[in-house]
Amino acid sequence: MTPLSSGGFPANARDALADEKLQAALVNVRTIFRGNRTRAVAATPEFEALRDAGAAVKRHVVENLDAYLERFIAAAEARGGVVHLCADAASARETIAAICRGEGAKLVTKGKSMVTEEIGLNPYLESQGFTPVETDLGEYIVQLRGEPPSHIIAPACHVKKEQVAETFRAAHPHRPAERDLSTHEALLAEARAELRARFLSADVGITGANLLIAETGDAVLVTNEGNGDLTQSLPRCHIVVASIEKLVPTLEDAATVLRVLGRSATGQAASSYTTLSGGVAQPGERGGPAACHVVILDNGRSAMLGGKYEEMLRCIRCGACINHCPIFAAVGGHAYGAVYVGPMGSVLTPLLQSLEEARHLPHACTMCGRCAEVCPMKIPLPDLLRRLREETHAAALTSARSRMGLRLWTFLAQHPSLYRGAGRLAAAALRLAGRRAGALRRWPLAGGWTRFRDLPVPQGGGFVARAYRGDRTGRAAEGDGADGQ
Amino acid sequence: MTAADGRAAALAAVAARLPGSAAERAAAAERRLAERPRGPGLAHVAAAAKAGTLAETFCAAASASGATVLRTAGAAASEAAIRKILAEHAPAGPVVRADLPRFAGLDDRPGGAHAGAAQPEDAAGVTRAAAGIAETGSVVLASDPETPTSLNFLPAIHIVTLSAAAIHAGLDDALAALRGPGRRPRTVNLITGPSRTGDIELTLQVGVHGPRAIFILVEDDD
Missing domain, CATH: 3.40.50.10420 (NagB/RpiA/CoA transferase-like)
Structure with a gap:
């Protein structure tokens, strides 16, 4: 048996998505496990x-x-x-x-x-x-x-x-x-x-x-x-x-x-x-x-006792978080390269082995929150994963590009007028580039999105502008075609 | 490092990170062990206990778990029912029974029966539950000298008698009842339905390593 290695998660996940037999087997996890739990809880x-x-x-x-x-x-x-x-x-x-x-x-x-x-x-x-x-x-x-x-x-x-x-x-x-x-x-x-x-x-x-x-x-x-x-x-x-x-x-x-x-x-x-x-x-x-x-x-x-991950010690290994995780459902367990998989595994593996080796796992999460909703021990799994993400960032275990992006975003977020200006600029550029189709096939730095689907052009005003106007309906006003920030 | 040193070091590693003093933690643990607080019970089981219908609740839950449940009027009626189940459902082969006088009559059935631990070739096991659990439809089987654990797992067919009076309402009631004077047997099995697996394509199948069928005879007092 080859030794487990969580460091290979990105490549493992790509292989898993292309593995037709695995994908056929994972359908059962999505349907049977989730249905069984839902019925038992309802009863x-x-x-x-x-x-x-x-x-x-x-x-x-x-x-x-x-x-x-x-x-x-x-x-x-x-x-x-x-x-x-x-x-x-x-x-x-x-x-x-x-x-x-x-x-x-x-x-x-x-x-x-x-x-x-x-x-x-x-x-x-x-x-x-x-x-x-x-x-x-x-x-x-x-x-x-x-x-x-x-x-x-x-x-x-x-x-x-x-x-x-x-x-x-x-x-x-x-x-x-x-x-x-x-x-x-x-x-x-x-x-x-x-x-x-x-x-x-x-x-x-x-x-x-x-x-x-x-x-x-x-x-x-x-x-x-x-x-x-x-x-x-x-x-x-x-x-x-x-x-x-x-x-x-x-x-x-x-x-x-x-x-x-x-x-x-x-x-x-x-x-x-x-x-x-x-x-x-x-x-x-x-x-x-x-x-x-x-x-x-x-x-x-x-x-882990007395620290910020202590809550993980309540885990009873029922597997509910795994069964409800969209990442697990897409790539299966072997992609994690670890004994414990899914949300509970993405918390435990960095803590029990090494954060450096398992640096990808806390990021293998959409933050949908379903794991915490079903956890019988009420472990706040997304919070624990977020804390681990912070640690991977602080320890410079994430890619240089993502750290640079975060630094830029942090700077902008701390300067609201610049943030709004940059937002206006970006929205205007997107609208200009996509003015014919209403959507974009390609956009710099957005390859991860546009490889699989079009990027829609922004419609209406931004969230902050609407908040200032007191618009709490969440819908853009009719004819609000201008930037509106 | 000796085993004792290893244990002390491991305990110290845990203690070093806990809040409060060791004495406070020991006191907190002693308090809980003395008070034994209960978790929330299940309302429908409490209602059945109040209405005196625990046997019915048990039978429904046990049937839902895949067990075949019969009500009998007492030990004699159970023996007749056991003979019938053995004739109709057990594969050819020896029958192993609990070493209790109530089952001795089975020894003269065609093919006979023997008391003691189950042997690999035994086709059916007949035993008596110490208790039942209405909440889950489980039978509680203790590894007393008369009722060896092997009877519950080696034969393909498992037949269990249970006194209706021995049915507890909740899982917590049944576990609490294991406390008592004297030494506990090593093993207590709570058994809920037949042996099953979903390990191939999450498809439910019965009779993996343990019995493929369990029959529970709930006896009213005679």
Whole structure:
């Protein structure tokens, strides 16, 4: 797998727009995900109140995070678990590999976990002689294809079923070559059979966690397939990998967050499987792991505490912002060159990796605001993206041309008479150049616009002139052909 | 650096950026853990609780999630219903059951049944829910010695009995009820409908890794 690189976003985005298979696959994201959430929210009159309550829970946790981490550690260890707090990706990877080594493990099954993607766990485990197998259907598909997931809850949403069939034929050469893989059902049956054998023979199971309950020491895992449960209940050792902001105080708080999670993600009041598990199997239990480790990752998050991006630590990874983002819908997840994609990813990637490398991502946004409207945790994503844009500007990570343009605009905006004069001049020039067609095919510095559409000639007076005249209707006066500034 | 040092360093990195003193934060956390404030409940569920119709709300929500729901008059009626479901819906193969006296009668069915953890070849699992949730139509299954978690996930057909009296109104009620004296079992599964995925072209399909069908028998008290 080629390493992810968010620095290539502009080129990746151009390629993605020209990729017909990808564009066909993305239609589903725009229609199905958005429709499902809209219906679920409409059926829940309490949804707004739940958003407020959920955001309040996470705000409280973030403000008292050390106290809840200590409480979780005590509760989980009282039930026979072992908790590891890891400062960075390398220490988390090494901790997990050491546990696998201690278990004498070979085959390691994995439930879907974005945090393990973040720390690059699979390549590391392979380098240490282990065989990690992804068991979520979408993750299994992208693992076989040697790709990263393109969406945090639908990892293979960029792939059409014909491509899945090709992938399975290449990956399962022991199966009859002439078998029919033309239907969703056939693909599902083959994946079920292949992965069943892995579930049963795995030595260690690794899952993520949607929540960690401080009160009880439980990890909460939400899935629809049941793969997370087979991963965590059949092998002799279960490793949970989660980041520090996944904590919630109580069982009641867990209920509040779960109520918005499913509805926001897939439009379900509850996903098929919501599992609470803590520590090791109790005496008398038949099955269940004899060893349980919880690896809690910081990896740049504590640096966000108390700062201007702290609100991002409320994120519950539901994917609603991604599903409603016009940029994601146009280019898909791989263009971002990052583990986390869409609006939440464009905030997290610069913060968790490097602003320089991810400098394009905060600009991959139309500021339409839809992400903040649907975010169950009320994270002001466009505001956070705007702050990151300011940082890229201040650190001179934007193009010299755009910085020069901004400097010019700043100067003009601070000199109102010059601003109005320049505006008049520009409008007059546009009108003169486009007086025949009423629109322009080309205009200097406006190539990004005119390459795809005509630039209409300004009609009527400008906004400021109308404001001075007290015109609040927003319409230009009839016959107001003169500049009017 | 030892694991203990790593933990202390990581906690210190978090604490250094938080407002107030460590003692104030610990007190704030203790207060919430003691008070356990509830989030907003769902009005239609509260109304059903008041009207005494939680079982009906549960059945509607569970059906909507893709489960097949039947009401029975009690344990004996459930056993007959289970035999019928096994005959009509289960693929050929062994049946695994919860290790409870109420299911022992299934052992003499054609093909038999065995208690204990589920085996890979088991075609159907029969078990008993500790509780139900009217809000979501979920059954709550605990990994007690009598009801191993593997029964819920390995067989293709999952059959669950649930006492109507054990149906909680909300998700928060059901989770709060997990508190109690004694040690909690390791695993509690809230199960809502069959195993499903949308991972290929966002097209909904059932029966990925877990059961492709779940039958819930809601028992009125006998």
